[in-house]
Amino acid sequence: MEHITLLIGIVIVTALVFDFTNGFHDTANAMATTISTGALAPRAAVAMSAVLNLLGAFLSVEVAKTISSGIIDEGSGIKPEVIFAGLVGAIIWNLLTWLAGLPSSSSHALMGGLLGATVAAVGTGAVNGDVVVMKVLIPALAAPLVAGIASVCATRVTYRLARNADEGQTAKGYRAGQITSAALVSLAHGTNDAQKTMGVITLALVTGGALAPGANPPVWVITSAGMAIALGTYLGGWRIIRTMGKGITDIQPPQGFAAQTSAAATILASSHIGFSLSTTHVCSGAVMGSGLGRKGSVVRWGTAGRMVVGWALTLPAAGLVAAGAALLAEQGDWGVAAVAVITLAICGAIWLRSRRTPVDHTNVNEVEPATEAAMPAPSPEREPAAEPEPAGVVTTAVRAVSPPPAPAGVGAGSATSAAARPDAGEQLPGEPPAAAPSRPASAGSIS
Numbered sequence: 001m002e003h004i005t006l007l008i009g010i011v012i013v014t015a016l017v018f019d020f021t022n023g024f025h026d027t028a029n030a031m032a033t034t035i036s037t038g039a040l041a042p043r044a045a046v047a048m049s050a051v052l053n054l055l056g057a058f059l060s061v062e063v064a065k066t067i068s069s070g071i072i073d074e075g076s077g078i079k080p081e082v083i084f085a086g087l088v089g090a091i092i093w094n095l096l097t098w099l100a101g102l103p104s105s106s107s108h109a110l111m112g113g114l115l116g117a118t119v120a121a122v123g124t125g126a127v128n129g130d131v132v133v134m135k136v137l138i139p140a141l142a143a144p145l146v147a148g149i150a151s152v153c154a155t156r157v158t159y160r161l162a163r164n165a166d167e168g169q170t171a172k173g174y175r176a177g178q179i180t181s182a183a184l185v186s187l188a189h190g191t192n193d194a195q196k197t198m199g200v201i202t203l204a205l206v207t208g209g210a211l212a213p214g215a216n217p218p219v220w221v222i223t224s225a226g227m228a229i230a231l232g233t234y235l236g237g238w239r240i241i242r243t244m245g246k247g248i249t250d251i252q253p254p255q256g257f258a259a260q261t262s263a264a265a266t267i268l269a270s271s272h273i274g275f276s277l278s279t280t281h282v283c284s285g286a287v288m289g290s291g292l293g294r295k296g297s298v299v300r301w302g303t304a305g306r307m308v309v310g311w312a313l314t315l316p317a318a319g320l321v322a323a324g325a326a327l328l329a330e331q332g333d334w335g336v337a338a339v340a341v342i343t344l345a346i347c348g349a350i351w352l353r354s355r356r357t358p359v360d361h362t363n364v365n366e367v368e369p370a371t372e373a374a375m376p377a378p379s380p381e382r383e384p385a386a387e388p389e390p391a392g393v394v395t396t397a398v399r400a401v402s403p404p405p406a407p408a409g410v411g412a413g414s415a416t417s418a419a420a421r422p423d424a425g426e427q428l429p430g431e432p433p434a435a436a437p438s439r440p441a442s443a444g445s446i447s
Contacts, residue, residue, distance in 0.1 A: 023232020033256035036245030042361035056190020057226030089113030089322025105278035116319025144285025154258035155293025174253035181260035249291030
């Protein structure tokens with residue numbers, strides 16, 4: 001019994017570590033658009049999100065029940081070391097995608113880890129396939145589409161209603177709306193994602209005999225899970241915030257408001273009916289929808305394609321890592337210790353690699369050169385002259401570094417200015433010597 005108690009303790013700590021990574025991995029879901037539009041300062045945004053994540057953890061336990069007694073059969077012989085291996089697979093995948101700045105699903109990393117470890121240790125008979133299909137896979141496909149369509153419609157309606165309003169006044173109003181909708185997304189994230197860790201800890205307690213099958217998470221489990229995800233949220237997953245706020249589309253305050261409102265409604269509705277929904281899928285779909293909904297906006301489909309590939313790989317990749325960890329952990333105490341040491345080494349290597357190109361609250365709104373260079377120019381056909389819209393953050397940055405036009409007085413007295421002539425660096429016959437330096441002086445001012 002002492003061995004089981006120690007192992008359950010290891011599983012609980014590992015589950016809280018996963019919850020912590022879930023917090024900083026998914027901060028972008030609630031706060032990326034708010035930070036990118038300047039509605040809130042980065043530190044203030046993540047602090048507000050952390051508090052609301054903690055509050056959201058106490059609102060419901062329906063998703064926790066789906067995890068603890070839904071996708072895995074509690075009576076199939078699942079041992080605590082299998083749950084430990086599943087958490088290891090989820091943590092490693094979360095950190096790898098965080099390093100790449102890829103908004104993948106922490107929820108699906110956890111599902112993939114649990115499923116992979118269970119299949120490797122017990123077999124496919126321990127998996128409730130119908131629950132996985134109905135409450136995990138179908139929502140994974142439907143959620144980004146529903147949120148994206150809702151965001152397209154909301155963005156179009158928003159711009160239509162405000163087309164004759166004062167731009168400055170509406171921008172202030174939309175920023176206030178963004179803060180409110182971001183608060184809703186944070187609350188919804190705590191309601192949905194914190195419960196997943198509660199479910200895992202509850203499952204570990206059931207397998208160890210500390211709780212009866214089908215029991216609800218104890219209060220201490222709810223509290224510890226809420227605090228772990230809140231702490232991770234406060235630290236901020238700045239790499240993913242940059243991708244979500246800058247890499248998908250050029251977001252303006254009305255778009256941010258529409259995207260976050262659509263995402264919050266989708267997540268809260270799914271939590272109410274017990275769907276183990278990916279908030280990353282929902283919020284990413286909503287951001288892409290807001291880009292499609294604004295005339296003249298550009299959706300960077302290269303970044304979106306990378307995200308979709310990451311989504312497709314999450315379940316099998318986390319599952320494969322967890323399956324290998326489960327096979328090793330089942331060898332006994334030395335196997336569990338080996339899995340723990342290997343996991344710590346991988347996590348340390350990922351952290352050291354991240355220090356080469358640090359991203360934090362001071363540079364989160366800077367656009368990566370590769371992303372900016374790959375951004376196509378907005379199509380003039382999509383932006384009618386009668387309804388001009390303000391340039392977004394990325395567009396403004398591009399214009400700010402564009403070369404200034406050549407002064408009208410350069411090369412006065414000549415039909416062609418010195419800057420426009422291909423031979424401007426050479427002195428033409430009969431040209432005064434003073435005119436020769438005019439091109440170098442002009443060229444040097446561009447940098």
